Amino acid sequence: MSLVADQVLRLDAQLDRIPFIQLTGYDTTQAPIDFNSPRVKDLLRVIKALSATSGSQNVLSASQIQSLLSQSKLLPDNGEYTSASHYEAELEWRLVSKATVQTYGIVLDTLLDRIIPLSDHIWYWDDVLSSPTYSSLYMVQTSPVRLWAWSxxxxxxxKSRFQQYTTSSASANAESIQAGITQRWGRFYRIVRETIRERSLINIQRKIMSPVAICRSEARGKQAKLKKLREITSSGLGVLIDEALDFGGNGNEDGKSDIMVSDEQEWKGVVEKSICLMDMVLKDALTLDVGISDFEDRVFTGVEEDPELSNLNGENESDRxxxxxxRLQELLGTHLPEHVRTADRLVAENGxxxxxxRYWLPATALLLSSTTILxxxxxxxxxxxxxIRDFGVTVRDFWFNWVVDPVRKVIGTIRHDSNSEIAIMSRDSLNADRESLERMVVDFALDKPNAATGAPSVSESQVAEIRAKVREGDVTPILRAYEKDLRSPLKGTVRGDLVRTLLIQVQKTKVDIEVAMSGIDSLLKSQELVFGFVGLTPGILVSVSVFQYLRGALGGRRSFRETRKSGxxxxxxxxxxxxxxxARSPSNTLLPYKDHGLIVCEVHVLRRLAHxxxxxxxxxxxxxxxxxxxxxxxxxxxxxxxxRIHWAYSKWLR
Structure with a gap:
């Protein structure tokens, strides 16, 4: 529900709480009240149609209000209608009061709809004036319009000068009728040249200032008019919100209204003055040659000096x-449409x-190059x-190679699929090399017990001990024989023991490397799921980025719109x-009408954005x-x- 709808609903509720005071002291000498008469039923039906409800359509359209006013028979085609009783007169007043509230809502909506878009036009001129590039672009964009206006x-x-020349020549000399067409066209051509030269002298400013400076001056003038229009319209809006339809309190503890219960005519005077106020605001809100204070003075003076308002005091209830x-019919049918047309014309001229x-240049370039592009x-x-085909193949390969296959591998890892395990060496390679090393060391110890152990023979227990030490990486018998052969390397080489111990140490080095690789292999297997997700991450990131871009470009921009709304x-x-x-100052405790109108506009926009x-x-x-x-x-x-709004709702509005 908008701000205007809430205002209309509140005022309509206040009207419903106004009691029928004159019926309490009804004079028995008058005709009795017929509650079932067709006139009463028609009035009640129209009043119900004009009443605001809590639904989505609190404010009726202008055509609906005019139609309901016509149905009320308060605007007869022939003669005046006089109510048969005070009750009918009171119902007629309730009807026009509710119609006034609805008209008030339409006028507020109209002013809001005219004020809010002005900010976009003002920001456009700010962009034009803030950059020489934009000023030059604006000059190029408007150059055809300027040329057309000048031409x-x-x-x-x-044409006017040529017609004057033709008329004077015809009256002075009858032979001018026989003048040739060539002579007439030559004269017209000379008149055109003289006109161009005179206009060039008149517009001497255009020769002094550059075209860009002229465009900037024009933009500055249009922006000033738009700001003045926004200020005056906002002032009119503030006047209507603060002064129109001010019925007083909202209700007392008894549930009854405290709205002018002491004087039944006072609320009717509020309705009459409110109509005059709306009428004056609509008439004077588009006058840009006056100041804000002058505009407000003219509005209030016009209400005080309104001739129809001053003559209403002598009329009976039905005539009033x-x-x-x-007057409502005239406001809705004439003044409001005229205000809208004038406001739209001012915005079109200065917006x-x-x-x-703005886009004729790129459109023309596109049109001229369309054949070349085709x-x-x-x-x-x-x-x-x-x-296009290669692009599709690339997208498909990317999807399967960098998204589908990594996902399949991750799933296989989670399920302990043996085919998906990471391995940098075969499973039985380390065992085979380690057993080979054991056999080499044991055979050497059996063949050369003296060199390996320092004893003439090797027992079974010593062999078992040697095997156990080899499994732990200890090849002391080989190293002992190697150290002994190094004392006489030539002799050891000829005998073959030195070469044999070297080859066994090569096998030992191979086993050590495989042990290290086995440790790395175990580490990789323990982190296999991590590596699977690392391999999947690039494909997922690229896919999500492309999806978000396409989502933002092709639709589904809810989150993006919410972010923009928050901003x-x-x-x-x-x-x-x-x-x-x-507006804050020691002397001012209340906002001026203009500032209050601007705040109402901003609140109206904020309600829509925050929904x-x-x-x-x-x-x-x-x-x-x-x-x-x-x-x-x-x-x-x-x-x-x-x-309070800043700290209470920053979670959603930041």
């Missing part, structure tokens, strides 16, 4: 209601150029098809804080704080509400 002015001026209905003006596509059709919410809160900071960003229960509290921020309670109260 049109020259043509109109030359009929006049109010007629950013249309898409046709010819390139036709001539390179086969290459383009091959490129916009922060900007809106910054604008509200800036408005409150600039669906916050949980349902949190959103209710958020809307309450926004109402405190938008209400006319004082700068201090609004600043505290803004601070």
């Amino acid at each position: 049109k002015e020259v043509y109109v001026d030359s 209601a009929a006049l109010i209905a007629r 950013r150029p249309s898409r046709l003006v 010819r390139i596509f036709v001539n390179r059709k086969q290459e383009i098809l091959d490129w 916009k919410c922060v900007r809106v809160l910054r604008n509200i804080d800036r408005i409150l900071t600039e 669906n960003l916050l949980p349902a229960d949190i959103e209710k509290d958020f809307l309450e704080d926004l109402d405190d921020l938008a209400n006319f309670k004082g700068i201090q109260s609004q600043s505290r509400a803004l601070s």
Whole structure:
């Protein structure tokens, strides 16, 4: 529900709480009230149709309100209608009051819809003025429009001069009718040249200033008009929110209304003045040649001096209601559409150029090069098809080789698939080499017991001990024989013992290397799942990145939109804080109408942005704080509400 809908619902509820005071003291000499008469039923039906509900359509359209006013027969085609009783007159007042509340909602919506887009146009001119590049681009974009406007002015001026020349020549000399076409065209050509020269002298500024400087000056002027339009419209919005339809309190402890219960005519005067106020705001909100204070003075002065409002005091209840209905019909049918047309015209004249003006250069370049582009596509059709086919094959191979296969290997690792185990050496290689080393050492010890053990023979227990030590990496018998042969290497070489011990040590080195490799192999097997995920990570990262890009480019951008909404919410809160900071001063406790209107616009935008960003229960509290921020309670109260919004909802709005 929007801010305007909440306002309409609140005002409609206040109207429903106003009691029928005159019926309490009803005069028995008058005609009795017929509650079942067709007139009463029609009025009750229209009142019910004009009442705001808690649904999605609190504010009716202008055509619906006009239709309901016509159905109420308060605007008869022939003559005036007079109510038969006070009850009917009271119902008519309730009807026009509810129609006024609905019209009030339409006017607020109209002003909000005109104020909010102005920021985009102002930001566009900021971009143009902030960069010489953008200023030059704007000059190029608007050059055809400038040329057309200048040519049109020259043509109109030359045509007017030529017609004056023809008229004067015809009256002075009848023979001018027989003048040749060539002479007439020559005269027209000379008039055009004179017009161009005179306009060049008039627009001497264009010769002094560069085209870019002229464009910047034009952009600065348009931006100033848009800012003035936003300020005046915001001031009008603030005036309507603060002054229109102010019925007083919301209710007392008895459940009854405390809205002007002492004077039954006072709330009717509020309705009448509110209509005048809306009418004056719509008429004067687009006057850009006055200041904000002058605009506000003109609005309030116009309400006080309104001739119809001053004449209503002498009318009876039914005639007053009929006049109010007629004025509402005129406001909805004439003043409001005229305001919308004028506002749209001002925005079109001073806002950013249309898409046709901004993009005519690339569109023209694309149109002129379309045949060349088409010819390139036709001539390179086969290459383009091959490129597309290769791209598809590359994508498929990447998917299977870097995503599917690594996933399959990880699954195999988790399931202890023997085919997927990591191994840098065969399983039985270490055992075979170790057994071979044992046999070599034992055979050497048996063949050379004296060199190996220092004894003439080797027993079975010594052989078993040698085998056990070899398994632990101890080849002391070989080293002892090797050290002995090194004393006489030539003799050991000839005898063969030195070479044999060297070869056994080579086998020992091989076994040591395989033991080290076995340790590394065991370490790799213990971390096999980690390596599987490491191999899968590049493919997953690339796939996720491509998926996110395609998701953002082709649709499904919910999270991205939420991020953008959060960023916009922060900007809106910054604008509200800036408005409150600039308006805060020791002498001012209440916001001016202009600043209040701007805050209402920002709150209206914030309500739309924050919808669906916050949980349902949190959103209710958020809307309450926004109402405190938008209400006319004082700068201090609004600043505290803004601070509360900052710390309470930063989790969702940051």
